[in-house]
Amino acid sequence: MKYDVVVVGAGPAGAVASKYAAKNGARTLLIEEHASIGSPVQCTGLISTAALAECEIGEGSFVLARMKGAFVYAPDGEELTVRGKGIKAYVIDRKMFDRALIERSLDEGVEILLKTRFTDIHGDKISVISSGERKDIQADIIIGADGIQSSVGRAVGLPRCEKFLxxxxxxxxxAASDPGSVEIFTGNNIAPGFFAWAVPFGDMARIGLAKNPDSLPVQHYLEKLLEHPVVASRYRGSRTEHVVGGIPLGPPDRTVKENVMLLGDAAGQVKPTSGGGVYMGAVCAKIAGEVAARAARKEARLEEYEKRWRSAAGRELAIGMRIHKSLGKLSDENLNEFIAFLNKPEIRDCITEYGDMDHPSVLLQKLISRGDKVQLIKLLGVAFKTLF
Ligand SMILES: Cc1cc2nc3c(=O)[nH]c(=O)nc-3n(C[C@H](O)[C@H](O)[C@H](O)COP(=O)(O)OP(=O)(O)OC[C@H]3O[C@@H](n4cnc5c(N)ncnc54)[C@H](O)[C@@H]3O)c2cc1C
Structure with a gap:
């Protein structure tokens, strides 16, 4: 078997990249280790309206709910209400969403092999185990969109991400109080270094948290979250669709080596402020697919991908990482002060106007230009001094 481009991993990033490689004239193969697309789900399925647009897919039956705002709870219980002007995000069924994306790839002529696991790479040959059988596939360019553990990245010795939540x-x-609002819970006893959430859809919610790796096991914090007065009053017992997974933050210094490029979670293209990877993955996937197709024809070098994706997303990811690190260091007392600051009417108006879940730097820039820099440095620490 000989292909111009082989994409490893049929998650959202791999789907969009394969579509773009085929669209740009490459004979493209997408391989996926699982027997079906989108399983197992490791996602809350909260994606911005911009993410849907970036994936070039309209609102489909995978949309379970539309979100217009959020309630953010400080450790002391103070509630910050953020209201958007319109729909800001969707709650999606990730399995259906991933399948819809793959259909777009197939329409573009991408070939797909399920139950096919990448195992190794030797120059322009990759080894796979396909339905139990060992095979070699020839590929000019290989895109590793194989998620947080990235066997492709490890096989070629590319560095790993900075940290993993x-x-x-x-x-x-x-029983959410507002079915159009996400609930965010902060505090070191429920989500040290990050946050917890309840994302409603219909009369259900996805309830969970992410946390720094160097704390107690996640199950410990989940039980604490369920004791939170807001969650306890709304949670109606019985748990299904359990997910335990990691979130990579901070892209490695290099995402390209020889004829291989890394993409999506494999490349740490995940927003450090929210842990969301679908949006940035799609932004970078389009670049990856297009460059891969041209590189297979010897019309481009893979370094172009590295340069272009960093120019499209690198600054936002770097600022997000600084915000993540600053917030992650705050004591509960400091978090209370920070959320009280955000809860001032003029700041809330600013959040409504400029809050963007994919580009938190926009709001930060606005707050700084409003003259809130000194206050932000006081609340969040010196990392902010050099941000802008
Ligand atoms: C608890 C949790 C909640 C999250 N919530 C959100 C959210 O609300 N919104 C959001 O945007 N993001 C969220 N994320 C992150 C999001 O799920 C990922 O960023 C996103 O799925 C990354 O897409 P991807 O295509 O890069 O990788 P993945 O979706 O991980 O896809 C990688 C694919 O590669 C396949 N694969 C792996 N190894 C091999 C191999 N050796 N051979 C062949 N195939 C292989 C896998 O089976 C998988 O299908 C969440 C993550 C977690 C853990």
Whole structure:
């Protein structure tokens, strides 16, 4: 078997990259180790309207709910209400969403092999185990869109991401006070270094958290979250669709080596402020697919991908990482002060106007230009001094 481009991993990033490689004239193969697309799900399925647009897919039956705002709870219980002007995000069924993306790739002429696991790479040959059988596939360019563990990245010795959060989640009946608002919970006793959430859809919610790796096991914090007065009053017991998974943050210094490029979670293209990877993965996947197709024809070098994706997303990811690190260091007392600051009417208006879940730097820039820099440095630490 000989292909111009082989994409390893049929998640959202791999789907979009394969579509773009085929669209740009490459004979493209997509391989996926699982027997079906989109399983197992390791996602809350909260994606911005921009993410859907970036994936070039309209609202489909995979949309379970539309979100217009959020409630953010400080450790002391103070509630910050953020209201968007319109729909800001969707809650999606990730399995159906991933399948819809793959259909777009197939329409573009991408070939797909399920139950096919990448095992190794030797120059322009990759070894796979396909339905139990060992095979070699020839490929000019290989895109490793194979998620957080990236066997492709390890096989060629590309560096790993800066850090990995641990996440846990389940679905349960939940009586949300506003079905159009996400609930965010902060505090070192429920989500040290990150946050917890309840994302409603219908009369259910995805309830979970992500946390720094160097704390107690995620299950410990999940039980604490369920004791939170807001969650306890809305959670109706019984748990299904359990998820335990990691979230990679901070892209490695290099994502390209020889004829290989890394993409999506494999390349740490994940927003450090929210842990969301679908949006940035799609932004970078289009570049990866297009460059791979041209590189297979010897019209481009893979370094072009590295340069272009960093120019499209690198600054936002770097700023997000600084925000993540600053917030992650705050004590509960400092978090209370920070959320009280955000809860001032003029700041809330600013959040409504400029809050963007994919580009938190926009709001930060606005707050700084409003004259809130000194206050932000006081609340969040010196990392902010050199941000802009
Ligand atoms: C608890 C939790 C909640 C999250 N919530 C959100 C959210 O609300 N919104 C959001 O945007 N993001 C969220 N994320 C992150 C999001 O799930 C990922 O960023 C996104 O799925 C990354 O897409 P990807 O295509 O890069 O990788 P993946 O979706 O991980 O896809 C990689 C694919 O590669 C396949 N694969 C792996 N190894 C091999 C191999 N050797 N051979 C062949 N195939 C292989 C896998 O089976 C998989 O299908 C969450 C993550 C977690 C853990």
């Amino acid at each position: 641990s996440g846990i989640q389940f679905e349960a009946p939940y």
